[in-house]
Amino acid sequence: MVQQLTRPAGWEALVERSMRQVVDAMPTLKYLYFGGKGGVGKTVMAGAAALALARQGRRVLLVSTNPVHSLSGLLDQDVFGRATPVAGVPSLWAHEIDTRETIERSKREIKEKIDWFLKYAEIRTRADAFVESATMNPAFEESAMFESMIDIIFRDEYEVYVFDTAPTANARRLLGMSAVYAMWVQKMVRSREEARSLRRLLSYSKKDEADPLLDYLLRFRDRIEAARRLLTDSALTAFFFVTLPEALPIAVIRRFISWFHEFGIPVGGVIVNGVIERGLVTETTPQFVLNRVIAQEAYREEIARAFPGMVRAVVPLFETEVRGVPVLERVAQVLFA
Amino acid sequence: MPSPEPAGSRLARYFTDFPDRRYIMFGGKGGLGKTTFSAATAYHLARRGYKVLVFSVDPQASLSDIFQRDIFGRGPVEIVPGLFAQEIDADQRIRAYQQEIRQKILDMYGFDRVPEEIEHYIAAASAEPAMEESAIFDQVVDIVVTGGYDYFIYDLVPLGHALYYLSMASVYDEWIERITRLREEMQQYAEMAARMKGEQLQEDLILAELQDIRRRITISSSILTDAARTAFFFVIIPEEMALLDTRKAAQLFAKFQVPISGYIVNRVLPETLAQQDIPEYLRRRLQMQRGHLEEIRTLFGGEVLAYVPEFERDVTGLAMIERMADAMFGGNGRGPATD
Numbered sequence: 022m023v024q025q026l027t028r029p030a031g032w033e034a035l036v037e038r039s040m041r042q043v044v045d046a047m048p049t050l051k052y053l054y055f056g057g058k059g060g061v062g063k064t065v066m067a068g069a070a071a072l073a074l075a076r077q078g079r080r081v082l083l084v085s086t087n088p089v090h091s092l093s094g095l096l097d098q099d100v101f102g103r104a105t106p107v108a109g110v111p112s113l114w115a116h117e118i119d120t121r122e123t124i125e126r127s128k129r130e131i132k133e134k135i136d137w138f139l140k141y142a143e144i145r146t147r148a149d150a151f152v153e154s155a156t157m158n159p160a161f162e163e164s165a166m167f168e169s170m171i172d173i174i175f176r177d178e179y180e181v182y183v184f185d186t187a188p189t190a191n192a193r194r195l196l197g198m199s200a201v202y203a204m205w206v207q208k209m210v211r212s213r214e215e216a217r218s219l220r221r222l223l224s225y226s227k228k229d230e231a232d233p234l235l236d237y238l239l240r241f242r243d244r245i246e247a248a249r250r251l252l253t254d255s256a257l258t259a260f261f262f263v264t265l266p267e268a269l270p271i272a273v274i275r276r277f278i279s280w281f282h283e284f285g286i287p288v289g290g291v292i293v294n295g296v297i298e299r300g301l302v303t304e305t306t307p308q309f310v311l312n313r314v315i316a317q318e319a320y321r322e323e324i325a326r327a328f329p330g331m332v333r334a335v336v337p338l339f340e341t342e343v344r345g346v347p348v349l350e351r352v353a354q355v356l357f358a
Numbered sequence: 359m360p361s362p363e364p365a366g367s368r369l370a371r372y373f374t375d376f377p378d379r380r381y382i383m384f385g386g387k388g389g390l391g392k393t394t395f396s397a398a399t400a401y402h403l404a405r406r407g408y409k410v411l412v413f414s415v416d417p418q419a420s421l422s423d424i425f426q427r428d429i430f431g432r433g434p435v436e437i438v439p440g441l442f443a444q445e446i447d448a449d450q451r452i453r454a455y456q457q458e459i460r461q462k463i464l465d466m467y468g469f470d471r472v473p474e475e476i477e478h479y480i481a482a483a484s485a486e487p488a489m490e491e492s493a494i495f496d497q498v499v500d501i502v503v504t505g506g507y508d509y510f511i512y513d514l515v516p517l518g519h520a521l522y523y524l525s526m527a528s529v530y531d532e533w534i535e536r537i538t539r540l541r542e543e544m545q546q547y548a549e550m551a552a553r554m555k556g557e558q559l560q561e562d563l564i565l566a567e568l569q570d571i572r573r574r575i576t577i578s579s580s581i582l583t584d585a586a587r588t589a590f591f592f593v594i595i596p597e598e599m600a601l602l603d604t605r606k607a608a609q610l611f612a613k614f615q616v617p618i619s620g621y622i623v624n625r626v627l628p629e630t631l632a633q634q635d636i637p638e639y640l641r642r643r644l645q646m647q648r649g650h651l652e653e654i655r656t657l658f659g660g661e662v663l664a665y666v667p668e669f670e671r672d673v674t675g676l677a678m679i680e681r682m683a684d685a686m687f688g689g690n691g692r693g694p695a696t697d
Contacts, residue, residue: 060389094602267672272423301637309670316671340639
């Protein structure tokens with residue numbers, strides 16, 4: 022038997038503007054990100070939001086950028102490596118990004134460019150060592166994930182994108198970087214142009230030759246810049262942070278939110294997950310449950326102080342694990358109550 | 359039912375059986391309680407008279423929140439006698455590194471201020487995605503090489519990034535090896551040239567510096583993958599999705615040759631609740647948990663070192679950390695209140 026779920030009593034006061042109100046007020050909203058500490062239910066919330074938006078008849082892509090994916094587990098079907106239609110939900114697709122392809126492609130591209138450059142500079146060395154050191158750094162996969170995400174966005178095949186993001190500060194760093202990247206590329210471009218004009222001066226033929234390295238740098242700069250524009254546009258993008266009524270997840274998103282403000286990334290609001298209903302407590306409820314409820318209520322006050330006017334939904338602790346579309350439907354109902 | 363022995367006793371025995379394993383790590387997916395376990399283990403060892411450092415390499419570190427004291431970027435802070443906690447501030451480290459570069463430039467060229475061009479380069483270099491990891495890694499190497507504690511407890515970043523971190527040592531090592539070889543070749547040429555000119559060659563400071571870095575990294579990385587000195591515990595919880603992820607994760611760790619010392623199962627609901635008047639959500643979770651515990655025993659049976667009960671509230675502050683330490687290691691056996 023499935024109990025009908027409502028917002029947990031006593032918590033409604035936290036929600037001044039609900040998820041539904043915020044999303045309805047932003048008809049152009051296209052990129053929704055869900056972030057927060059590990060274990061707070063980001064994947065579930067991202068899944069529920071994607072489902073709710075798909076039920077409105079929009080073409081939605083649900084994307085996981087986690088190094089360890091859990092979308093396939095959530096939906097109970099394999100969505101690794103490509104956009105896969107979600108069974109039973111027309112107009113919803115899900116995709117766990119496979120960075121291996123991106124990494125291999127990047128390695129190939131880098132190798133081609135270095136090969137070309139070495140030939141251009143008349144250096145007789147094999148490019149392999151350079152390629153290895155360029156692609157073996159630990160942040161490479163992270164960058165590849167970001168690249169893949171941008172690719173998906175730029176292909177622009179869907180009306181709405183919902184991202185289940187890694188529980189790290191990488192998003193902020195990668196976005197913060199784009200400004201610096203642009204500056205760096207600008208410099209590279211200038212010095213390449215100088216080298217090129219010098220070469221033209223010295224060569225007999227005076228004909229313009231192609232410069233794949235320069236083209237690449239310019240393309241890269243434009244891509245990063247375009248991505249930054251999208252991600253900092255509050256008409257298109259919103260970051261939602263998921264927390265539990267507990268100290269650690271609250272502390273983590275408090276930090277995140279201040280970083281995001283720093284970079285001008287629009288914060289859509291906070292979702293409180295895993296709340297135990299006060300109404301479930303009776304005369305004979307054991308101390309164990311009662312203590313949990315009391316602890317949660319103390320954190321309710323803290324959430325009210327830390328995120329004033331930012332709470333969009335309070336989602337109760339479900340009686341089962343959330344797996345598969347039917348249970349996800351119920352989460353979506355509460356999230357968009 | 360969990361193992362018939364009292365909860366946590368196997369984990370306590372692990373520490374007495376392997377006294378040489380002084381580098382302790384808890385790994386696994388995010389949000390399963392790694393930081394809590396790190397803090398409680400540090401507390402337990404300190405209370406047994408050891409000098410312990412628990413440090414966090416997670417940019418969104420939570421040790422401050424667990425100990426309810428702001429220790430971020432303040433170096434090792436003594437929380438209770440013998441228990442030191444440290445949260446690494448990568449940004450601070452990067453800023454210090456930038457300052458070092460500036461100073462070198464000023465000293466070398468006798469400028470009174472760093473030219474704008476160079477400032478831009480310094481800024482660009484620091485925004486490299488690898489920079490934060492490098493800064494953290496460097497600090498970890500510092501901590502480990504400096505020593506001075508009986509136990510070092512690493513609070514690792516969530517899984518994917520822990521893997522980067524673990525792979526970093528070999529990456530660095532390879533990079534330095536390449537550079538060092540190059541420098542050595544150059545030095546041979548330089549020596550030849552110097553001999554031909556009949557001059558004395560100065561000692562190559564850069565080469566010496568590189569070799570020093572290499573020595574430090576070798577110490578740190580050899581510890582990470584040395585089963586004789588490192589204990590790596592994998593944290594799991596009895597939930598289906600978490601188990602799916604754990605299987606994936608265990609394969610990844612095997613790839614990096616990280617020796618797993620055993621599993622710790624967190625958030626086990628006390629079975630005694632089943633006989634009481636509990637809400638439906640709890641009853642169902644108990645039912646599901648039985649199945650998942652069965653699965654855990656099938657998968658990791660003999661390697662489970664502790665079943666840690668779910669508490670009635672989150673673990674923050676010393677009183678709760680003490681209860682967690684008791685639950686993990688036996689202690690005085692005060693588990694969660696279930697009556």
